[in-house]
């Protein structure tokens with residue numbers, strides 16, 4: 001795409017989320033900096049990833065510096081690749097076939113900025129055919145610099161018959177930082193292969209976050225995602241879209257905990273392109289403080305027979321919080337069966353009373369109910385990932401409520 | 403142990419129970435019967451201190467302390483626990499997890515939990531969310547189990563037997579006998595003559611609640627045959643005569 005068109009796209013707002021002036025953030029290359037391990041560990045513990053991340057992460061980028069890219073030998077032996085995207089594009093000729101193919105650079109100002117200024121920083125992961133990587137791969141994208149625009153381009157390719165569990169944590173220290181995070185993610189799930197993707201976000205009250213994700217799942221493939229955001233934010237807007245081929249499956253789970261005055265515009269979209277494909281969107285939204293949550297979801301049935309289901313639940317835990325649930329189903333095929341259910345409410349007095357009658361204090365009862373509400377049963381998730389999510393949910397629920 | 407003295411109960415300003423008096427001692431089984439809407443559930447919930455039941459007159463004392471206005475969880479810690487007539491579904495909270503939580507809170511021995519869960523046959527329900535998609539009988543068995551699991555000094559049981567098949571009724575009464583023998587007192591609200599027959603030997607007193615007040619309290623033989631014969635309103639005029 002020519003530079004002229006991209007520069008023009010820099011002023012193109014997204015149809016979703018509050019429009020943000022990019023001039024607020026420093027897009028240019030930054031001076032060299034020292035990154036304290038202490039700070040990295042602080043972010044890591046906010047995400048529930050524990051200490052010693054420098055040694056544990058398969059890919060750790062802080063601002064623009066890549067601190068760790070410890071390609072585990074075991075993985076290398078099996079032909080798997082974890083590289084910064086920039087390096088992958090240089091070293092592996094074929095990677096460009098996958099770059100900016102699912103996400104158009106001129107989609108909006110954020111994609112345009114990433115395409116112009118990211119220098120293709122971000123992670124590239126390739127899993128060769130038939131290779132099943134059970135131990136999760138951890139990628140971490142952190143920001144410690146103020147007024148900074150972190151622009152990323154991630155590409156993941158899970159080749160035919162392969163499997164990958166990917167956990168990505170994005171975050172900042174628990175303090176004002178006034179930065180922008182834009183992550184472009186293009187994920188390819190091959191024939192009969194499986195990608196399980198868990199993403200955890202921990203931001204700050206003045207952070208602007210605009211991830212852009214598109215996933216293509218080949219014949220008989222499966223994509224399971226689990227997204228959790230549970231920190232304050234100025235505004236966060238994302239609307240990942242998953243295209244399903246013949247007999248492919250996707251389950252997109254999201255847990256959004258809105259806090260203080262944040263705007264959380266979080267969507268999930270599935271396009272049923274192949275016969276016998278099936279998609280499910282499950283979202284749980286907890287409104288606290290005076291946050292505003294838009295819970296969008298959309299399933300398009302283009303091929304049939306196919307199936308799609310949306311379940312979107314909201315719980316308002318503070319009188320000043322607002323949740324707007326916007327489920328959409330659209331079909332151009334009579335054999336696509338699409339359904340949705342949506343409900344928003346407050347914590348039921350009846351449930352609280354019940355737990356009181358069994359010896360719970362009011363506070364404990366609320367915590368137990370919120371924990372249950374956020375607990376999306378996802379049997380397809382591997383055990384290790386479930387543990388991470390369980391810890392996260394415990395953490396969310398245990399914090400002062402109501 | 404538990405004394406209810408001249409208690410009136412209101413819901414949003416409307417009085418629904420008047421001048422309730424009860425005196426429950428250790429190991430006693432008090433039965434409360436009465437027609438629909440007579441105030442049985444309100445009575446148990448008011449003793450427990452659950453919203454929206456408000457004690458507007460009189461007092462409730464337990465082991466010498468005035469507990470009239472104590473919040474339910476404090477009463478639960480003292481050993482007063484109510485079993486719901488219609489327990490609500492709690493999605494996302496598995497029964498097994500909840501059982502563990504109760505066992506921890508109330509320091510329940512594994513052997514006791516084992517005995518109760520065997521009798522009430524609730525093991526298969528542990529993987530399910532609390533009361534989610536359970537049959538009427540399953541819900542009753544589970545709610546009775548969870549209540550008795552807390553090793554209460556007084557268990558307030560609100561129709562644990564309604565909609566329960568004969569075989570389960572036997573199990574239910576067996577479970578009640580086990581806890582009575584351990585020293586638990588029970589206030590049992592029931593509509594089931596069969597359940598009453600099963601527990602007959604253990605029944606201390608039967609209270610007849612009618613129109614929001616206890617119209618008569620007496621031994622099983624003084625009360626139940628008359629109610630079976632004449633119905634509630636008919637029996638009440640008989641009681642006046644005896």
Ligand SMILES: Nc1ncnc2c1ncn2[C@@H]1O[C@H](COP(=O)(O)OP(=O)(O)OP(=O)(O)O)[C@@H](O)[C@H]1O
Nearest residue numbers: 413418436437438439440441442443444445454487
């Ligand atoms: N939460 C409430 N809000 C308003 N009114 C209530 C409430 N609970 C009970 N009542 C009223 O109080 C009266 C007694 O009701 P209660 O549920 O105690 O009856 P019950 O004897 O348990 O009946 P049943 O045999 O049908 O269970 C009824 O008139 C009922 O409508």
Ligand SMILES: [Mg+2]
Nearest residue numbers: 442443444487
């Ligand atoms: Mg009742």
